Amino acid sequence: MTEIRLPTEPVKLPEFDCDPALIEGFAADLLAASAQVDDLGTFVAGSARVPTWIGSDADQYRTGITALGTRADAMSLALRGVSQRVSLHATRMTTYETTYSDLKERRLQLSIAIAEVKGLAATATEDQVAEIQGKCDTLNTRSVEFNTDASDFVTDVSEEESAMVAAFGEMQTRDQVMKRYEGVPDPADGALASKPGPDASPSAVNAWWEGLTEEQRQAIIAASPGSIGNLDGIPAADRDAANTVALNRDLAALRLLEERGVLTDSEKEHLVNAEAAEKGLENIREQVDPVTGEPILAQLYIYDPLAFDGDGRVAIAAGDIDTADNVSVVVPGLTNDGGSIPGQATNAADIYTAARYDDPSQTNATLAWMGYDAPDSVPWEGDGQGGWDFAGVVKEDMAERGGERLADTVDGIRAIREGDQPHLTAVGHSYGSTTTGHAATDHGLDVDDIVLVGSPGPGDAAEHATDLGVGSDHVWVGTNSLDPVGGLGDKGWINKGNIELGLGRDPAEDDFGAIRFQAEATDRGTSLDPFDDHSKYFDPNTESLHNIAEIINGHYDDVTRAEHKYDPWYDSPRDPEVWRYPTAPKTEP
Amino acid sequence: MAVIPPEVGQRSRDWDDQNLDLTAAAGQVSDSGTGGFTPTVRTAAKTFRTAWHGHLTTLATDAESQADGLRETMTDWLNTDQSADVQQRSLIDPYVQEIR
Numbered sequence: 001m002t003e004i005r006l007p008t009e010p011v012k013l014p015e016f017d018c019d020p021a022l023i024e025g026f027a028a029d030l031l032a033a034s035a036q037v038d039d040l041g042t043f044v045a046g047s048a049r050v051p052t053w054i055g056s057d058a059d060q061y062r063t064g065i066t067a068l069g070t071r072a073d074a075m076s077l078a079l080r081g082v083s084q085r086v087s088l089h090a091t092r093m094t095t096y097e098t099t100y101s102d103l104k105e106r107r108l109q110l111s112i113a114i115a116e117v118k119g120l121a122a123t124a125t126e127d128q129v130a131e132i133q134g135k136c137d138t139l140n141t142r143s144v145e146f147n148t149d150a151s152d153f154v155t156d157v158s159e160e161e162s163a164m165v166a167a168f169g170e171m172q173t174r175d176q177v178m179k180r181y182e183g184v185p186d187p188a189d190g191a192l193a194s195k196p197g198p199d200a201s202p203s204a205v206n207a208w209w210e211g212l213t214e215e216q217r218q219a220i221i222a223a224s225p226g227s228i229g230n231l232d233g234i235p236a237a238d239r240d241a242a243n244t245v246a247l248n249r250d251l252a253a254l255r256l257l258e259e260r261g262v263l264t265d266s267e268k269e270h271l272v273n274a275e276a277a278e279k280g281l282e283n284i285r286e287q288v289d290p291v292t293g294e295p296i297l298a299q300l301y302i303y304d305p306l307a308f309d310g311d312g313r314v315a316i317a318a319g320d321i322d323t324a325d326n327v328s329v330v331v332p333g334l335t336n337d338g339g340s341i342p343g344q345a346t347n348a349a350d351i352y353t354a355a356r357y358d359d360p361s362q363t364n365a366t367l368a369w370m371g372y373d374a375p376d377s378v379p380w381e382g383d384g385q386g387g388w389d390f391a392g393v394v395k396e397d398m399a400e401r402g403g404e405r406l407a408d409t410v411d412g413i414r415a416i417r418e419g420d421q422p423h424l425t426a427v428g429h430s431y432g433s434t435t436t437g438h439a440a441t442d443h444g445l446d447v448d449d450i451v452l453v454g455s456p457g458p459g460d461a462a463e464h465a466t467d468l469g470v471g472s473d474h475v476w477v478g479t480n481s482l483d484p485v486g487g488l489g490d491k492g493w494i495n496k497g498n499i500e501l502g503l504g505r506d507p508a509e510d511d512f513g514a515i516r517f518q519a520e521a522t523d524r525g526t527s528l529d530p531f532d533d534h535s536k537y538f539d540p541n542t543e544s545l546h547n548i549a550e551i552i553n554g555h556y557d558d559v560t561r562a563e564h565k566y567d568p569w570y571d572s573p574r575d576p577e578v579w580r581y582p583t584a585p586k587t588e589p
Numbered sequence: 590m591a592v593i594p595p596e597v598g599q600r601s602r603d604w605d606d607q608n609l610d611l612t613a614a615a616g617q618v619s620d621s622g623t624g625g626f627t628p629t630v631r632t633a634a635k636t637f638r639t640a641w642h643g644h645l646t647t648l649a650t651d652a653e654s655q656a657d658g659l660r661e662t663m664t665d666w667l668n669t670d671q672s673a674d675v676q677q678r679s680l681i682d683p684y685v686q687e688i689r
Contacts, residue, residue, distance in 0.1 A: 019625035020625065022625025023626060024625075025622065025625070026621050026626075029620075029621035030618065030621070033618050033641075036611060036613070037645070039607075043603065048603065048604070048655075050597055052594045058591065065655060068648075068652075072648060075644060075648065079641065093627075161630050165630055165633040169637075172637060248617070249614075252616065260689070262688075262689040
């Protein structure tokens with residue numbers, strides 16, 4: 001009996017347990033701390049010097065702080081450097097996690113196959129030997145390859161671990177830090193000196209940013225996050241990185257003040273907005289992409305928590321604005337501010353999910369854009385008696401100003417996507433639809449499609465859908481027939497419906513010329529709150545969300561059209577949608 | 590003794606703010622989790638974290654010392670004859686007390 005040479009056994013893999021997300025969090029904390037130390041250096045070099053103070057005390061003071069400033073600058077660079085090394089470590093460990101997972105699977109398959117062939121070999125007859133030997137040889141080759149790959153994996157991980165340990169050890173003491181970084185110029189300084197002025201176009205900003213080295217860009221993100229975090233023309237990933245530094249720094253500083261009970265009123269508002277931004281990011285990351293099963297990427301696109309007298313200016317994206325095939329910008333309405341971004345972020349994640357579920361072949365990003373100062377008042381509580389005061393409380397001035405900001409944001413997205421333009425959709429809800437209307441009529445909003453939901457009107461300058469500048473076949477309107485806000489816009493040629501309550505024409509009416517899509521809710525009219533139907537447009541598994549997703553994906557033929565409202569000369573306005581039975585199309589797995 | 594401009598008072602407050610911000614940064618570093626690292630790296634990360642908590646706390650203390658030093662200088666000045674200038678005194682006086 002010819003002996004069969006059995007294949008080599010695959011080596012056992014060592015334990016490999018790490019969490020790259022937590023490692024990245026460690027890097028983020030170090031980076032935020034380095035930004036704080038950098039602030040100290042900037043303070044010492046600037047306003048701390050008090051040039052108007054003269055005399056020996058002043059001289060002594062300035063000498064003392066100069067040494068402190070030098071130390072702060074060096075420590076900031078050191079901490080930043082380690083943070084960046086930790087971030088690289090997180091990236092590499094993510095790769096190794098994937099490699100490890102693949103190796104485990106390969107080993108399992110090999111072990112099964114080898115056990116099988118061993119069984120065959122044990123009972124083989126002479127005429128089966130050649131065939132079984134062939135199988136053994138093939139498996140042996142695979143096993144040897146596996147063992148080589150496993151050995152390489154262990155070596156690679158070990159080398160990376162050693163490098164990370166060394167990086168920690170090399171920047172441990174003050175002496176080490178000063179020896180390496182004392183007097184070393186910050187790459188951010190020179191780069192910021194060439195930054196375009198405040199009136200520069202997003203394209204000019206983008207050209208400047210792309211012209212910097214990676215080291216300079218990372219230095220600015222760490223040392224001066226506020227200089228680029230909200231700057232149109234900077235790529236979303238870099239804005240997110242800068243704003244994350246600013247957010248983490250704010251949270252650490254403000255929570256310490258809160259613990260000590262010394263928060264000022266302004267700082268309290270600041271903390272509310274910072275924590276709201278943190279929660280908004282969490283709300284997106286808690287949801288998973290229906291195609292990949294991975295958490296949805298969140299980007300902090302605008303973080304300006306003290307803007308608008310403390311109301312705050314914040315925008316958070318679900319998905320990657322830098323690369324998505326389709327980008328939508330959602331503009332919220334009345335009473336929203338930086339503190340309400342968590343709910344808006346959830347809406348953005350729901351829209352993202354619906355769009356991905358609708359068409360897995362396309363990539364998406366949805367930006368919850370609280371980038372303007374929306375009215376604080378609620379019109380139905382405006383007269384203090386629980387009655388209506390829409391016209392008295394809500395004017396178009398804030399929508400006009402917000403419209404300019406919205407158009408700037410969209411121009412910024414266009415600039416960062418130069419040569420790879422996404423399909424861009426603006427989605428305005430409630431007063432946000434008026435803001436969107438003004439962005440279009442007053443500032444040439446550079447989008448492909450405009451969606452108005454729950455709209456009290458797109459502003460006085462939009463008499464007809466064509467006035468919005470994207471073509472009437474790209475203006476889409478969703479109005480729940482029982483949404484009282486959606487019924488406010490002017491109707492007919494003498495507007496018999498409700499005199500001057502709205503903010504321009506009712507865009508769901510036939511005369512306006514937009515495409516109305518179905519947006520009824522199966523539970524419409526069931527709440528005691530008459531305004532409940534005004535806040536269902538982004539709810540999962542609704543007609544509205546389904547149709548918004550179709551529009552965002554450019555699937556125009558799949559949008560379910562609704563009959564327009566109309567206003568007969570002999571009677572009050574009519575809405576045929578009242579009589580239609582609502583459906584509940586699926587928008588998520 | 591030279592006249593002290595009111596900006597010195599404001600700078601003392603700014604140094605206090607630096608102290609608080611750096612104390613927060615020190616806390617942020619020391620609270621940062623090292624559980625994501627492999628065991629081989631985790632020990633080094635913890636040692637680094639402890640060392641830097643110390644560095645940042647020292648910077649915070651140094652900032653507080655600057656604030657205290659300026660307050661001391663202002664107090665000394667107010668206690669000299671030159672502080673007889675009532676208007677100047679009124680500008681400096683509110684800053685002698687540490688607020689936070």
